[in-house]
Amino acid sequence: MRGAGSLVVVGTGYQPATHTTPEALFHIQRADKLFYLVDPVTALWLETVNSSAESLEDSYAAGKDRRESYDEMVLRVLKPVRRNLNACMALYGHPGVFVDPSHEAVRRARSEGFEATMLPGISAEDCLFADLGIDPASGCQSFGATDFLLRKRAIDTSSPLVLWQIGAIGVPTYKRKQENWSPLGLNILSEVLEQRYGPAHEVVIYEAxxxxLGRPVIQSVPLVCLSKAAVTTASTLYVPPIASNGGRR
Ligand SMILES: C[S@@+](CC[C@H](N)C(=O)[O-])C[C@H]1O[C@@H](n2cnc3c(N)ncnc32)[C@H](O)[C@@H]1O
Known part of the structure; x- marks a missing residue:
């Protein structure tokens, strides 16, 4: 028999309030208990929308393994569900894109007999497509940068490539600072990409x-300069395809 509690995981996109779908807002408002992991402005907004709002940010701590923090977040979110309350977990971007605890919370709630749903949100890649004017019609390869390097992913250089988390390559622990957590990792990534695309190939370090009124931060740099560029934990890398005539598209 199904428990009376429920979980809805929603995304708040990248802009406070305006990127949140009416469907997500409905669940944010009606939740008995709202948890969030969002930027400070969106946090203030969520607190006005639902007085039960509680940040999950304090599950992170400097030097703590991020997987440990994710496990803790899942337990926190499931607690009210197990008490037969309706919980909502609001995460920036799309809640299921490059996020572990959201998928795990849904899986675990369902396995315990509760109703659990994930709603789509606006991801960094969605913003990137809009801001950089890219249509993934000819394909789009999208990998976490650490996964890309560790698994030596095969790529097609005639199709766009998006690499996530280029500011945290190979780093399992949390750090407070926003700048690149792994200069060495970025260096390795640059070398691997240079071998495939050549050092002069222009790539884009993108931040929605x-x-x-905030504009995206769009830095174009040749691959040879990538390791010295200003990269943060919010940077996503766009690698344009090499045109079939050998030039850049
Ligand atoms: C844990 S993932 C979360 C992604 C998020 N769920 C989404 O749907 O966009 C964090 C990664 O998302 C990307 N990201 C976060 N903030 C960003 C921003 N403002 N602009 C572009 N990419 C961003 C970066 O690749 C960053 O390393």
């Missing part, structure tokens, strides 16, 4: 604008 976080506020309604």
């Amino acid at each position: 604008g976080r506020f309604s």
Whole structure:
């Protein structure tokens, strides 16, 4: 028999309030208990929308393994569900894109007989497609940068490539600072990409604008300069395809 508690996992996109779908807002408002992991402005907004709002940010701690933090977040979110309450977990971006605890919380809630749903949100890649004017119609390869390097992923250089988490390559622990957590990892990534695309190939270090009037940060650099570029934990790398005539598209 199904428990009376439920879980809905929603995304708040990258802009406070305006990137949240009406469907997600409905669940944020009606939740008996709301948890969130979002930027500070969105956090203030969520707190006005639902007075039960509680940040999950304190599950992170400097030097703590991020997997440990994720396990803790899952337990926190499931607690009210097990008490037969309706819980909502609101995460920036799309809640299921490059996020472990959201999928795990849904899986675990369902395995315990509770209703659990994930709703789509606006991801960094969605913003990137819009801001850089890219249509993935000819394919789009998308990998976590650590996974890309560790598993030596095969790539097609005639199709766009998006690499996530280029500011945290190979780093399992949490750090407070926003700048690149792994200069060595970025260096290795640059070398691997240079071998495939050549050192002069221009790539884009992309950061979606976080506020309604905030513009995205778009840095174009040749691959040879990537390891010295200003990269943060919010950077996503766009590698354009090499045109079939050998030039860049
Ligand atoms: C844990 S993942 C979360 C992704 C998020 N769930 C989404 O749907 O976009 C963090 C990664 O998302 C990307 N990211 C986060 N903030 C970003 C921003 N403002 N602009 C572009 N990419 C961003 C970066 O690749 C970063 O390393």
